[in-house]
Amino acid sequence: xxxxxxxxxxxxxxxxxxxxxxxxxxxxxxxxxxxxxxxxxxxxxxxxxxxxxxxxxxxxxxxxxxxxxxxxxxxxxxxxxxxxxxxxxxxxxxxxxxxxxxxxxxxxxxxxxxxxxxxxxxxxxxxxxxxxxxxxxxxxxxxxxxxxxxxxxxxxxxxxxxxxxxxxxxxxxxxxxxxxxxxxxxxxxxxxxxxxxxxxxxxxxxxxxxxxxxxxxxxxxxxxxxxxxxxxxxxxxxxxxxxxxxxxxxxxxxxxxxxxxxxxxxxxxxxxxxxxxxxxxxxxxxxxxxxxxxxxxxxxxxxxxxxxxxxxxxxxxxxxxxxxxxxxxxxxxxxxxxxxxxxxxxxxxxxxxxxxxxxxxxxxxxxxxxxxxxxxxxxxxxxxxxxxxxxxxxxxxxxxxxxxxxxxxxxxxxxxxxxxxxxxxxxxxxxxx
Amino acid sequence: xxxxxxxxxxxxxxxxxxxxxxxxxxxxxxxxxxxxxxxxxxxxxxxxxxxxxxxxxxxxxxxxxxxxxxxxxxxxxxxxxxxxxxxxxxxxxxxxxxxxxxxxxxxxxxxxxxxxxxxxxxxxxxxxxxxxxxxxxxxxx
Numbered sequence: 117x118x119x120x121x122x123x124x125x126x127x128x129x130x131x132x133x134x135x136x137x138x139x140x141x142x143x144x145x146x147x148x149x150x151x152x153x154x155x156x157x158x159x160x161x162x163x164x165x166x167x168x169x170x171x172x173x174x175x176x177x178x179x180x181x182x183x184x185x186x187x188x189x190x191x192x193x194x195x196x197x198x199x200x201x202x203x204x205x206x207x208x209x210x211x212x213x214x215x216x217x218x219x220x221x222x223x224x225x226x227x228x229x230x231x232x233x234x235x236x237x238x239x240x241x242x243x244x245x246x247x248x249x250x251x252x253x254x255x256x257x258x259x260x261x262x263x264x265x266x267x268x269x270x271x272x273x274x275x276x277x278x279x280x281x282x283x284x285x286x287x288x289x290x291x292x293x294x295x296x297x298x299x300x301x302x303x304x305x306x307x308x309x310x311x312x313x314x315x316x317x318x319x320x321x322x323x324x325x326x327x328x329x330x331x332x333x334x335x336x337x338x339x340x341x342x343x344x345x346x347x348x349x350x351x352x353x354x355x356x357x358x359x360x361x362x363x364x365x366x367x368x369x370x371x372x373x374x375x376x377x378x379x380x381x382x383x384x385x386x387x388x389x390x391x392x393x394x395x396x397x398x399x400x401x402x403x404x405x406x407x408x409x410x411x412x413x414x415x416x417x418x419x420x421x422x423x424x425x426x427x428x429x430x431x432x433x434x435x436x437x438x439x440x441x442x443x444x445x446x447x448x449x450x451x452x453x454x455x456x457x458x459x460x461x462x463x464x465x466x467x468x469x470x471x472x473x474x475x476x477x478x479x480x481x482x483x484x485x486x487x488x489x490x491x492x493x494x495x496x497x498x499x500x501x502x503x504x505x506x507x508x509x510x511x512x513x514x515x516x517x518x519x520x521x522x523x524x525x526x527x528x529x530x531x532x533x534x535x536x537x538x539x540x541x542x543x544x545x546x547x548x549x
Numbered sequence: 550x551x552x553x554x555x556x557x558x559x560x561x562x563x564x565x566x567x568x569x570x571x572x573x574x575x576x577x578x579x580x581x582x583x584x585x586x587x588x589x590x591x592x593x594x595x596x597x598x599x600x601x602x603x604x605x606x607x608x609x610x611x612x613x614x615x616x617x618x619x620x621x622x623x624x625x626x627x628x629x630x631x632x633x634x635x636x637x638x639x640x641x642x643x644x645x646x647x648x649x650x651x652x653x654x655x656x657x658x659x660x661x662x663x664x665x666x667x668x669x670x671x672x673x674x675x676x677x678x679x680x681x682x683x684x685x686x687x688x689x690x
Contacts, residue, residue: 492558492591492614499556499618499665500647501586501593526590529560531612 119235119267120228123375124430128423131431132170135378138403139173140164146409149194152187153411173380173401178387178412181214184354188212195219195407205253206353207452207519216255216353219407223262229359229373230263236362236371236430237324237347239293244270246289246320248282248296249327249450251275255357256327256450260295263359269293276300276450279307290319297450298330298346299483301338306481316343324349326358327450329438331548335367348437354413355400361435366427369434376404379433380412381421384442395420397442398435416442446543448476448484451521455542458488461514465507473533478547487524488515491533550685551619551669553601557594558614561587569594572611578604582622582663584650595650597622597663619669622652622684623676624659632662638679644672656684 118124123131144164146153157163162175183192189212190197200217207213218226239245245264249256257275264271272291274282283304286294294301301323308315320342326349338346350370351358360377361370372379381396382389390396398415418440423433446453455474462470471491478484490511498504504527512525534541559565566585573580583596598604601617608615625631639646644666652661661684666672676683 494609494614494616497556497558497614497616499554499593499595499616501588504558504591504593505588527558528591529558529612530614532560 117235117240118429119232124232124371124373124432126375126431128431131375134375135403136167136170138375139170139378139401140167142401142403142405142409143167143176143411146194146411150192152183152191170378173378173412174389176401176411178399178414179410180414181354181416184214185212189215190217192408192410193217194409200407202258204255204258204353204357206255207454207457214354217407221406222356222408225376225404226259226356226359227262227266229356229376230259231266232263232373233349233359233362234260234263234267234269234293234324236364236428237293237349238322238345238365239267239269241268242270243293244272244289244291245293245295246272246274246282246286246291248274248276248294248300249358254450255351255353256295256297259351259357259359260324279304280311283308283311283313286319287313292319293322293324294320294344295324295349297327298325298334298338299328299449299478301325301342301346302334302481303483305341315341318342318344320344323347324362326350328447331437333548350435350438352415352417354410355402355415356405360400364426364428364430368426369422369436371426371428371430371432371434372421374432376402378403379421379435381419381435384414384416384418393420393422395439414442416445418442444543446474446476446545448486448519449521451519453486453519453521457518458515461518462490462511465511465514471530471533473541474543476543476545476547484547485524486519486521487526489526489528489533491530492527493530550683551673552597552622552663552684554595554597554618554620554663554665555601555604555608556616556618557596557608559585559592559594561590561592566594569608569613572607573598573604576603576607578607581654582650582652582661584648584663586648595648595665597652618665621664621666621669621672621676622661623664624656624682624684625662627655627658627660631660635662635676635681638675638681639672642675644668644675 147157156177160177199219201220202218204216205213247260251257305315321344323344323346335346347363349358350361361372363370378401380399382399384397395418398417398419399412401411402409417438419435421433421435444455459470473489475487508525508527579599581597586593605615625635647665649662649664
């Protein structure tokens, strides 16, 4: 079903008029309410009145993750703290995490776009949904929860983990929809077989998978094993969380809800818009958010976009699956990991030179593994294995507390880590995404 | 006298130990005592050699992580209960042994055991007071 036919199927020309009006409003709004934007817009010498057509969006400055970090924690909030009904936090590049705040109106917007997303994936009111995304500071679990509430689904809020219980509840309650990361959907396969279940007989008909990059070959694998339709959902906490774009059953790109999230795809080097269908960085302007609106937010995700009409009837443009990143962020078990976070920890541990390498791997049907190789320098070397093991454990514990996931640390000999042009390659990603 | 022990960080990789020994051999360095302590992923090679300064320099040049530690080579009667006698003295003086290993060669009727302690200076005195011999120099071997 189409949740909001009025907006999702609106004639693009008519919709563009609404976008323009909303764009002018949001530029004026952030100018008035957020000192950071007032300064920046003044610096760029641009005023809401200068936005006469949608293409004038190019006059506006970009907003980056660094801007969020520099204004930690609440510097980009457009409303007083007591109007914020919820605050979410995701990992930042170094030190400070990224904070996002939602007013009542923003939560309602989130409910709306997530209801659209679940409907776009084939959900109907009355269906049962198993939400196996993490609940908490991570936006995955609650985002789906809100959309499912709005749609009047029956929710099983299992959150992530406890796989045997997930599978037992699936078997006993028979939910039609599963929402989790694609790697978790594969991870559950072996556990199911261990429990004597035949995955093909699962009750899940639709899987809504996101929070990490995945390929069409993984889609095929999931669909065959679980006998379900696997669809991609896109989002990021800075914009709202899940619910920015969603694949429909035609599997030909993710419909972006562009009446509220205005998309541009740019050349990350020049900032110029790329041609339709070409790869570039996705930039999003929130058109209706109240608590923390963002102008031209650089997602760092590389996608392409197409504006032709989809067979499903929605008139929105569709973005491709994420093809890469313009920064060195990697996604491990749905969690964003920046090498700089790891470097920061290593620097903080006395004497540890940050010669390190991050190795990400995913064995068949198992979750991502993150291993960090740290070169041993003379300063930290001890003739006692016990002391080296303590150091190894300390590095592991501190990185785990920053990232929030279990990792492995391996001490290696100097010069083990390959250096190209004097600069070490920080990330080796062995996953077949 | 304290003996300079050389420790080398080694990953658990095929051939690494051979590489170290090969380098020493080619530089005419003789290993007098050695042991390897290991964890799952790495090991620490500890050894007493005839030319410690030179060894440290050469291995460092070859890119190994190396360091000196002060150890004490204790003369132990080569008979049943010989080591127990030494350990009894250490125990009575509340001295903790970090680790220990034996020399390759013997000195007359004495075996030589390398000990690593937290406070080697204190231990040297205690051993002397109790009439336990320690190796004063490597040259005689």
